[in-house]
Amino acid sequence: MTDIRVTLTAKLAELDEEMAAMAKKPTEQGSIAFGKRIGEGTSMAVDRLAQVAVHDQYQVTRADVVRALEKLDEDTYGSCDVCGRPIAEGRLEALPWAVLCVEDAARS
Numbered sequence: 001m002t003d004i005r006v007t008l009t010a011k012l013a014e015l016d017e018e019m020a021a022m023a024k025k026p027t028e029q030g031s032i033a034f035g036k037r038i039g040e041g042t043s044m045a046v047d048r049l050a051q052v053a054v055h056d057q058y059q060v061t062r063a064d065v066v067r068a069l070e071k072l073d074e075d076t077y078g079s080c081d082v083c084g085r086p087i088a089e090g091r092l093e094a095l096p097w098a099v100l101c102v103e104d105a106a107r108s
């Protein structure tokens with residue numbers, strides 16, 4: 001179980017770093033936005049949308065990582081938060097911060 005905690009803690013740090021890096025970007029983009037042609041502005045807006053989507057995904061993953069760490073403390077790690085059944089081993093190997101079984105994850 002110690003290895004999982006290390007993995008989860010490292011993932012949490014990684015996500016925080018990525019999101020902190022992203023948070024800096026809008027001001028840089030804002031300052032170079034002057035004098036841009038419309039086409040470039042549009043593609044920049046699309047980039048920004050994609051970035052927001054990635055950021056949202058990071059936040060969702062981060063919440064799962066935090067929850068998985070809580071579950072380690074509660075000794076419920078590896079069981080589904082919705083139905084309480086064990087999460088498949090293969091799923092936990094691929095996604096160590098999975099807190100839902102495949103069925104409940106597909107539903108949410």
Ligand SMILES: [Zn+2]
Nearest residue numbers: 080083101104
């Ligand atoms: Zn479940």
